[in-house]
Each structure stands twice: as C-alpha cells, then as structure tokens.
Amino acid sequence: MHIQLILHSRALSVLAVLLAATACSSPANTRAKAVAAPKSAATRSPGAAGSPAPSSSSNLLPGMPVPLDPRDLYAADRPGQLSKAVQGFPSRVYVPNTESDTVSVIDPATYQVIATIPVGHQPQHVVPSWDLKTLWVNNDLGNTLTPIDPATGRAGQPVDVHDPYNLYFTPDGKYAVVMASKDRQLVFRDAHTMAVVKSVPVDCAGVNHADFSPDGRYFIVSCEFSGELLKVDTASMTVLAKQKLPFDGSMPQDVKISPDGRTWYIADMKADGVWVLNGDTFAAPTLLPTGKGAHGLYVSRDSSSLYISNRAEGSISVLDFATGRLTATWQLPGGGSPDMGGVSADGTVLWLSGRYNAEVYAISTHDGHLLARINVGAGPHGLCVYPQPGRYSLGHTGVFR
Numbered sequence: 003m004h005i006q007l008i009l010h011s012r013a014l015s016v017l018a019v020l021l022a023a024t025a026c027s028s029p030a031n032t033r034a035k036a037v038a039a040p041k042s043a044a045t046r047s048p049g050a051a052g053s054p055a056p057s058s059s060s061n062l063l064p065g066m067p068v069p070l071d072p073r074d075l076y077a078a079d080r081p082g083q084l085s086k087a088v089q090g091f092p093s094r095v096y097v098p099n100t101e102s103d104t105v106s107v108i109d110p111a112t113y114q115v116i117a118t119i120p121v122g123h124q125p126q127h128v129v130p131s132w133d134l135k136t137l138w139v140n141n142d143l144g145n146t147l148t149p150i151d152p153a154t155g156r157a158g159q160p161v162d163v164h165d166p167y168n169l170y171f172t173p174d175g176k177y178a179v180v181m182a183s184k185d186r187q188l189v190f191r192d193a194h195t196m197a198v199v200k201s202v203p204v205d206c207a208g209v210n211h212a213d214f215s216p217d218g219r220y221f222i223v224s225c226e227f228s229g230e231l232l233k234v235d236t237a238s239m240t241v242l243a244k245q246k247l248p249f250d251g252s253m254p255q256d257v258k259i260s261p262d263g264r265t266w267y268i269a270d271m272k273a274d275g276v277w278v279l280n281g282d283t284f285a286a287p288t289l290l291p292t293g294k295g296a297h298g299l300y301v302s303r304d305s306s307s308l309y310i311s312n313r314a315e316g317s318i319s320v321l322d323f324a325t326g327r328l329t330a331t332w333q334l335p336g337g338g339s340p341d342m343g344g345v346s347a348d349g350t351v352l353w354l355s356g357r358y359n360a361e362v363y364a365i366s367t368h369d370g371h372l373l374a375r376i377n378v379g380a381g382p383h384g385l386c387v388y389p390q391p392g393r394y395s396l397g398h399t400g401v402f403r
Contacts, residue, residue, distance in 0.1 A: 062218060072216070075259065078393045079390070093109075095387050099378060122148055126383050127383065130386065130402075179221075181223070189202070215263070215281055222279070230245065230246050243284050253271045255269040255271055278326070294314035308323060318334075334365075351365065351366065360382065
C-alpha cells in the first residue's frame with residue numbers, strides 16, 4: 003500500500019510533553035501548547051441544554067456497572083487505562099472498506115497496512131463487543147456479522163444478522179441493538195448469540211447512530227434519511243418519543259453525550275453542524291455550526307473536548323465541553339473526506355477514515371497536524387482503533403465507559 007508520511011519537527015517535543023504529563027492533550031487553539039490537566043467536574047459548565055447529572059447509582063439500569071465518576075461518564079477512558087480483558091491485544095486500526103468488502107488492518111506504530119481481511123458484502127462499521135473480547139464487522143448488505151479476534155487478528159465464522167448497518171450494546175451487557183436501517187427496525191438481540199429477542203419497528207427512515215443516558219435507562223437514535231430523532235426506553239425496548247429536527251433536509255449522523263451527562267450532541271451533515279439537545283426533556287435542540295458535512299463525534303481522553311469530523315470540507319472542529327464553544331478548526335492538507343473513527347489509547351492521535359478517498363488519516367490531537375495519510379480499500383467507513391481504555395463497550399466504532 004502506498005503511504006505518505008508527514009513529518010513535523012515538533013513531534014519529539016510533543017512526545018516529551020505527553021510523557022511528562024501522562025495525560026492526553028486537548029487543544030484550546032491551533033497552536034502547539036503544553037498538556038493541560040483535565041478540568042475538575044465541579045468546574046465544568048452545565049451547558050445551555052443541561053439538566054442535573056445522576057448523583058447516585060440507585061436509578062441505574064439494573065445490571066449496569068456503576069460509573070467510576072457520576073460527574074464524568076468517560077472517567078474510565080483515560081490514557082493507558084486498559085481493561086485486563088484487552089491488555090494483551092496488539093494495537094491496531096481496523097478499517098471496513100464498504101466497496102471492497104474487506105477490512106484493512108493498520109499498525110499505528112508504523113502507519114503500515116499489515117493485513118487485509120475478506121468479509122461480507124458492504125461492511126459499514128467495526129464494533130467492539132460489550133465484554134471487549136470480540137470485534138464485530140457489520141456486513142450490511144451481506145446480512146452477516148463477521149467476528150474478529152483482536153488478540154490474533156483472525157476472522158471467525160460469520161453470524162447471520164439481517165441488515166446490520168450499525169451495532170450497539172445496552173449498558174447492562176444483555177443485548178446487542180442492531181440499527182437495521184433498511185428494515186426500519188431496532189432489533190434487540192442476545193449480546194453473545196445474536197439471537198433475536200425483540201424487533202421494534204420505527205416510524206422513521208435511516209436509523210444509524212445512538213448513545214445512552216448516564217443511567218442507561220434510555221438512548222437517543224438518529225434517523226438519517228427522515229431528519230428525525232428517537233428516544234428509546236432501554237428496559238422495555240419501546241420508542242418513547244420522536245421529533246423532527248428543525249432544518250429542511252436534515253441528515254443527522256453520530257450521537258454523543260457530554261461527560262457530565264447533561265448535554266447531547268448530534269452531528270448533521272446537511273445542517274453543517276451539531277445539534278445541542280437536552281435528552282431528558284427531549285425538547286427542540288439548537289444548532290451549533292461547525293463545518294460542511296458534520297459527521298463523526300469523538301471525546302478526548304481528558305473529557306475536555308469533542309472532535310467533530312466535517313466530511314464535506316476536509317476538516318475537524320474542536321469543541322470545548324466546558325463552554326460549549328468551538329476552539330479550533332483543523333484542515334487536512336490537500337483536503338479529504340474525514341468520516342468515522344476513534345482516538346488512540348494514549349489520546350495523542352485521532353484516526354479517521356477518508357470515506358471518498360480510499361484513505362485513512364492519522365491526526366495529532368495536540369495541534370491538529372496530519373501525521374499520516376494511508377491508502378486502504380474503497381469506501382472506508384466506521385474504522386475502529388483497538389484496544390482503547392474503558393471497562394465495557396456500548397458499540398459503534400468504540401463508545402467506552
């Protein structure tokens with residue numbers, strides 16, 4: 003595979019700062035700066051859409067692990083804080099190529115593609131299982147899930163699952179939730195056997211991305227093709243509410259909740275920004291413009307920033323959770339189509355697929371400079387950086403708690 007490496011003279015100094023601080027940097031602007039310690043939860047702003055975060059574990063979804071810090075949902079995701087279940091796994095980047103029906107495997111230490119795994123038809127996302135032991139390749143048009151053993155990188159026998167566009171797991175680890183976009187269903191399946199438990203028809207088009215409330219009691223789903231959001235009760239597996247986003251032609255994509263659990267962000271590739279929502283009240287959200295084709299949402303390792311990929315303009319916006327404002331915009335040199343991905347285990351690199359350019363981008367989270375541009379298969383989509391810190395996975399390309 004052809005690889006272009008973009009070397010920077012500041013790389014060694016950045017590395018030294020990161021090692022000294024033993025924490026991830028989250029930039030306040032596009033200039034290089036020393037790593038800042040994470041803001042304490044007590045100093046974080048509740049945000050315009052805020053409501054109180056849970057103060058105890060009494061109202062948690064039964065069976066759900068108690069949060070390490072109820073004021074920070076991502077407290078278990080700090081740099082190097084790997085679960086015992088994944089500590090022996092080699093660090094890899096798994097890239098599903100929707101038009102090549104393959105998964106490219108990248109060694110992040112060398113930026114080299116070291117393996118190409120044949121999978122089913124139109125793989126959309128590579129999803130870590132709740133127990134962190136398996137990576138599931140969502141072969142949407144192939145109607146299968148291909149399991150990959152992250153310890154060996156080998157693919158196992160595909161499992162029959164209809165229309166698996168995307169995949170999530172309930173916080174108690176009991177169920178997988180298949181986003182059956184074409185079938186217009188949310189399909190709850192046994193998290194281990196993938197046997198159907200309940201199919202929930204939805205009155206919207208293009209269910210695709212989701213995230214869960216701090217107590218695990220509900221989750222919010224984006225409906226890409228009808229410009230709507232769903233609020234779903236986790237335990238009863240029922241749709242509680244639906245709303246139309248207030249933008250003509252809206253196409254909501256990734257969904258992510260703030261560290262304090264008060265505010266939800268929904269990327270919208272047609273509104274060119276993120277919707278800011280109070281999930282508890284599910285009232286009409288407000289739009290924060292970011293860039294053309296806003297698509298993927300990723301939280302920094304210190305829980306201070308949200309990285310937003312703007313696919314149609316080849317940029318990444320950086321949002322400060324404390325203020326709710328954008329602090330930087332990182333442009334990819336020569337353009338590109340940054341889509342889905344994740345943050346490295348040490349928090350120093352943001353990995354994103356280049357959906358329309360058959361490439362993957364490795365981007366420094368220190369100042370946004372491009373570290374590498376790596377050629378992969380055609381139509382790369384929901385790539386997974388693995389392993390990552392966290393006690394369990396809620397699905398997608400890696401939403402860890």
